[in-house]
Amino acid sequence: MARPRKKIEEVRINQITVRLTDAEKEYAIQQAKLANLSVTTWVRKAAFSKRSLILPETTPMHRAYYKQLVGMSNNINQITKKLNQGRYTKILTEIEKANTLLEKITKLLINDRQAD
Template identity: 25%
Template sequence: MATEAGANSQRHRGGRPTLPKARRRSKSVTVRFSKIDYETLRVRCRRANRRLSEYIRESALQSEVVMPHTTENASLYRELAGMANNLNQLARLSHQTSLYHTSRRVDEALEKVLAIINEYRQEKEGNG
């Protein structure tokens, strides 16, 4: 009989296998949502065919947080928007007169825009 009891304890008893300690979900985070946001989450998790906790966990772990704009970037955006406005005005002028008269101004504006774009890319690569 002792051998049967030992054999039973070694047999797989069924159920889900235990996870290693590092993979066990032992920490919880409390998050509050408005009623509208909560209903939006419920609709999205139903569409994804996931439980609400699974959907929130996957969304939090698989998404990338976009960093806020720095003051330096904001000034670049303003400058770029101003140049875009100037370029628009030059395009209107070229339609009213001829492109030959405004081509020099367009080339100057384009060079400035490209310089700002390159500066932004270099800054992004340096921070990324």
């Protein structure tokens, strides 16, 4: 079965040639890869969208790791505050929880590096 025909308004018949430096080409390829688009589609979206298509270097997975690390640093600050106030009860369990979280993140980061 054949693909349905596009409407005449949707058919792309015009072509523009753009000359890029090696650095510009590599940048376009990287950004397209980060956006999970072909280079052509990324360039088209970058040219005709109202917002910039410059994407951050972080992936959703790295953002999740960052969020976990921020939470852990908050926990460490709370533990430090309790220690400075002279409250030693339940500190050991909080330290063990933080240590467990650190070990999990370390394993995830090691697995992430090995997957690359």
